[in-house]
Structure formats: structure tokens, C-alpha cells
Amino acid sequence: MTSSTAISPDEMLKKCQAWEEQQAFREIVDALSDYPAIGASKQLLKMFVVTAIAIKDEAALSSDVTALAVAMLPDSASFTLIKNIDRPPFRDIAAKLVLSKNVNRQSPLYMQQLKRCVKDRDPSKLSRQLRKAIAEASKGGNAIRPEASGYDFPERPANYTLGTVDIMASSTTDQRHFERLQADTEIFAARLNAPRDFKVHEYRNVFIDNIGQIWNEDGAIIESRGHEIPNVSRYSVPNLDIGFNLVTKTRGLYHFLVDRISLLGWMINNPRVACIPVLTNAHAPAFERELLELASLEGPDVHAIESVVFVERLLVATGGFAAMAGWKHVAPVMDRIVTMAHEIAYEEGIDLPSKIYISRSLAKRRVMENEEQVHEAMEERGVAVLHFENLPIWQQIAIASNAQTIIAPHGAGLAHLITAIRPATVVEILPISDAAYVLRWNYARVSQLRGHSYTAWLEEQPNPLSDRWSTNLDEFLPFLDAKLGLKASTTA
Known part of the structure; x- marks a missing residue:
């Protein structure tokens, strides 16, 4: 990369963006690893770290360039990078970064990230350093524990049958995602069978x-x-x-x-x-x-x-x-919330379809690029397409709590699964990447808790620098037809 010394940051950014379009992420990390002017561009610094996380480049994340990114970026971006690094197998790297002099220890985000880094960590020198830093940042508040109140939560009843979780995937989705999410499902089922009480x-x-x-x-x-x-x-x-x-x-x-x-x-x-x-x-x-x-x-x-x-x-x-x-x-x-929602829906004469698709076509984040085609396919299959953001909250709850089949791309509309009739049939079209396991699996957990029949359809997000994605309809629609009990001849 000797020629890179003559390239301006703007030119290097265009070069990296071209590699991004080609999904040539290794080239981005290699080019920026020894680019002497990288400190002049916050965008390049962030691109280096995000791409290194995506391709699991431990050497790059341990390098001076990552440390420089943490030091040069604004606090919110700096601590977000550390948060994204803080996952196996890079948790020690994240811990060392948050304990380093490169972070702003006066930022209120500092203690928050310290707590993330120490969570679920085995005893070690690093964990002791993290706990000491938390004690200092909280001014001893971390050691203050609440007292017994004299009030009790209702006794938790014996568990009922948990919901089922199936995982399907497009042919472009790596097997590792299936394996990770399957393991998360089993871990959560064990927690539900031996939970702590409120x-x-x-x-x-x-x-x-x-x-x-x-x-x-x-x-x-x-x-x-x-x-x-x-x-x-x-x-x-x-x-x-x-x-x-x-x-x-x-x-x-x-x-x-x-x-x-x-x-x-x-x-x-x-x-x-x-x-x-x-x-x-x-x-x-x-x-x-x-x-x-x-x-x-x-x-x-x-x-x-x-x-x-x-x-x-x-x-x-x-x-x-x-x-x-x-x-x-x-x-x-x-029950109070659902009952009141249904009473209002009855008074307003609101239709409550049995099969619904909760659209994200109006969302600005995590855009499904071919969602309009998905809408058409749903309508052909007798599934009502709804934009929950245009409906009052009582109507959202009335619809979702009544529906027997709920289909949606990953998004807040699926929060209503907590109120849905059990066992509802749930199909979540799930964009997945290495950085997205924890939060992206929330609705599978809600379905396990509430006894639903849940299936995730995984679609790999190929570009770690963008949240845009699409659904492989040639593969998804035959799966959906089988799930809905429709004839295989149904077309989109």
C-alpha cells in the first residue's frame, strides 16, 4: 500500500466505498491499516473498526488504528464502537479499550460501558479492573443495594407449555447464524424453566x-x-x-x-x-x-x-x-390493556383480521428493499397488510391480540406478541448479522414465553456498513405457502 500515502482522505473514502459496494471488506481493512492520514477522517476511522468487527479481524481490533478511532471519535460514537466490539471473541479487547486513556472518563457513557464489559465475565485481572473503575465512576453507588420493601409480587404459577421456535433460512444465509440462534433458544428455554421470581x-x-x-x-x-x-x-x-x-x-x-x-x-x-x-x-x-x-x-x-x-x-x-x-x-x-383495546375497537367498528402482516415500509432504519413485493404477495394470500405506525396504540393491540397468524419483518410492531392469543402462528422475516444476535432474537423469546408457534426466516445482511437488506422471495414464498397451508402453485 505504498501508493496510499499520496491519496487524500476524500479519495481514500471513495476507494473504500467502492470496495464496500463490491463487498470487498478485507481490502478496506488492509488499506486503512497502514494509511497514514486515517486520523484526519472520522468516517474512515469508524469504517475501519466496523469492517474489522464484521470480518472478525482480531489483529485489526487490537491495533493502534482502533485505539485512535476510540480516542478521536465523539463520545457517543466511541463508546458505541466499544459496545460493538464487546462480544466473543473480542470481549477482552473491548475491556482494555474502555479501561484505556483513549476514552473520556468524565462522560456519563463511560460507566454504562464499563458495566456492559463486566457483565457475565469470569473472574480475572480485567474483571477486577472493570469493577474498580465502576466503583470509582459511580462514587460508590454500585455497592448500594435496595432493601426489602414489605410488598410482594403475586406468586409465580407453575409454567405452562412453552412456545416452539423453528429457524429457516435463505440459501445465502451462513449456517453459523442458525447454530448461534438455536443455542440462544435452548439457553432461554432453560431460563424459562428455572426463572428468578419478581x-x-x-x-x-x-x-x-x-x-x-x-x-x-x-x-x-x-x-x-x-x-x-x-x-x-x-x-x-x-x-x-x-x-x-x-x-x-x-x-x-x-x-x-x-x-x-x-x-x-x-x-x-x-x-x-x-x-x-x-x-x-x-x-x-x-x-x-x-x-x-x-x-x-x-x-x-x-x-x-x-x-x-x-x-x-x-x-x-x-x-x-x-x-x-x-x-x-x-x-x-x-388483560386490562387488551380488554380495553377490544372495547374501543368494538365501539369504533374496527375490523380485526385473523391473518396480518405488519409492514416496515415507512421505516427509515433496517429497510427491506423489496418490501412492496412482499406486500403484494401477502395480499394475494389473504393476509392483511398493516402499517402500525399509522394506527393508535389501542388499535394495534386489538388487532395483534386477536390475530391467529402474525407475519412481519423484525421491528417494534412484533412487540404486540406479548398480548397475542396463544398459540398464535408467528413468522418473523429476520435480517441477521454477527452484530445483531442479542436484540434481533427478542421476538423468538417473547414467543417462547407466551406459547406461540414461532418461525424465523433468516436473511443474511451482506453489507456490515449498511442496514439495508432484502427477502429472497423465490425461497421465502414457497416456505410461507407451506406454513399457511396453501397450495404450492400460489405465486407472488
Whole structure:
């Protein structure tokens, strides 16, 4: 690459973009590894690291170029790169990067990334260094544990039959994705068969802000969401005697409907908690407020935090996703939401089709390039094509909870599987890459939990630098016809 010394960053970027079009990712990493002017282009630095992750180049990720990228990029981009590196077999590389002098240790994102790097890590010198750094960054808040609250979650019932998970794939999808997702399915099934129970605990005399960050009067950070901790005193903010924490830094419909709403299970039909307000984010998207209204929680039942409040007894529920196994102990709050949605749909005369396709054609992220053709194929098969983003939340829930067959590309519309009739038939068209396992498999887990018959159709995302993808209709439609029990002669 001696000729690269004469190439300007703009010219090198065009060269790399041409290689990207050809999916010549090795050429990108090799060219940028010894390109002397790479530090002048943040775009090239990011491209180097993202491509090195995609082709699993451990030497490149351990190189000075990756360290330079972490040092030169803005905090959000720098910590995102470390987050993406933090997966096997590169977890030690990520840990060393976040512990290095190349990161901004004053950034509120620093502690968040430290916690990611230490999670599920075996004892080692690196894990000890990470825990020490977390203790320093949190000012001792990491050691503060909640106390018993005196309130109990309903007893978790015996588990019912779990949902089934099948994995199909286009011929262009690498077998390693199938193997990884199959292993994840088995791991989660084991968790559902031996879950932790929900518990209600409390923190005493703490601040909480409108995205769920928690700290005490000594400045110890108990919970961080990657934002600056406001500098306030208890006398300058509203004070509450007690409150239940449902506050979150909004990450979309899935995380609120699936991860947060279930936490209300201990409060429904419980006269002991009638005077305990539910704390929420006053600036959250409308769907959060609408879901709480469907659950019959509004007015005095909810305290929407504008900025920061001080709470003498902050109640929190812990347990995790698998703690929903058995379902009946969390069902009352979901049942309220579904019942209210159906009542509104009946009053409005809304049609509730039995077979639905939840489109992502209006989305700006993770674009399926041939989704219009998929729409046509669905309509020919008697499947209603719906754009949930154009429907109120009650209508989305009424439709999804009634449907017997739900088909969709990966997206937030599938969050409604948590409310669907069991066992619904679910087909998720899933774009997959090495960087996408954890979050992309969420709806398979929801289906296992809720007893659905779930099938993933995997489509490899060939370009690690783009989230655009397409569905191989020549292979997908015959599979779908068989799934729907249609004659093989059906055509798109």
C-alpha cells in the first residue's frame, strides 16, 4: 500500500466505498491499516473498526488504528464502537479499550460501558479492573443495594407449555447464524424453566430523574442511563413519601410494553398499594401514557416526573424477562390493556383480521428493499397488510391480540406478541448479522414465553456498513405457502 500515502482522505473514502459496494471488506481493512492520514477522517476511522468487527479481524481490533478511532471519535460514537466490539471473541479487547486513556472518563457513557464489559465475565485481572473503575465512576453507588420493601409480587404459577421456535433460512444465509440462534433458544428455554421470581425492593432517600437515573444525597450513582446527573438538592425539587419506579429512558414500544408494563403486576387488584403513585417520564412518547391509560392507570395513580424528584421510599421491581414465566402473575395488567383495546375497537367498528402482516415500509432504519413485493404477495394470500405506525396504540393491540397468524419483518410492531392469543402462528422475516444476535432474537423469546408457534426466516445482511437488506422471495414464498397451508402453485 505504498501508493496510499499520496491519496487524500476524500479519495481514500471513495476507494473504500467502492470496495464496500463490491463487498470487498478485507481490502478496506488492509488499506486503512497502514494509511497514514486515517486520523484526519472520522468516517474512515469508524469504517475501519466496523469492517474489522464484521470480518472478525482480531489483529485489526487490537491495533493502534482502533485505539485512535476510540480516542478521536465523539463520545457517543466511541463508546458505541466499544459496545460493538464487546462480544466473543473480542470481549477482552473491548475491556482494555474502555479501561484505556483513549476514552473520556468524565462522560456519563463511560460507566454504562464499563458495566456492559463486566457483565457475565469470569473472574480475572480485567474483571477486577472493570469493577474498580465502576466503583470509582459511580462514587460508590454500585455497592448500594435496595432493601426489602414489605410488598410482594403475586406468586409465580407453575409454567405452562412453552412456545416452539423453528429457524429457516435463505440459501445465502451462513449456517453459523442458525447454530448461534438455536443455542440462544435452548439457553432461554432453560431460563424459562428455572426463572428468578419478581421481587419488590426499595431505596431510601434517593433522587430519580425523568429517564430513571437514581442517586443519593452523597452523589453516589445507583443507576445511570448514560446522561449527566443533575446537580440538585432535595429542597429544590418535589419530594414524595413513596413511589414505584416505572421510569425509563425510552427505547421504543418493545421495551416499555414488554419490559416495563409487566412490572406493574404486583399493583393490580392489590388494595395495599392504592396510595402508591407510579413514577413515569413526563416527556415520554405518547404510547407510554396511552398504555397506562389502557391499564386504568392515570390521574393520581401516576406521577409524571418533569425533571427530578426526591423520594423517601423508591420501590423497584426486579426479576427480568424470564420472571414472567407462568404468566398468570403478570396477566392482570396485560388483560386490562387488551380488554380495553377490544372495547374501543368494538365501539369504533374496527375490523380485526385473523391473518396480518405488519409492514416496515415507512421505516427509515433496517429497510427491506423489496418490501412492496412482499406486500403484494401477502395480499394475494389473504393476509392483511398493516402499517402500525399509522394506527393508535389501542388499535394495534386489538388487532395483534386477536390475530391467529402474525407475519412481519423484525421491528417494534412484533412487540404486540406479548398480548397475542396463544398459540398464535408467528413468522418473523429476520435480517441477521454477527452484530445483531442479542436484540434481533427478542421476538423468538417473547414467543417462547407466551406459547406461540414461532418461525424465523433468516436473511443474511451482506453489507456490515449498511442496514439495508432484502427477502429472497423465490425461497421465502414457497416456505410461507407451506406454513399457511396453501397450495404450492400460489405465486407472488
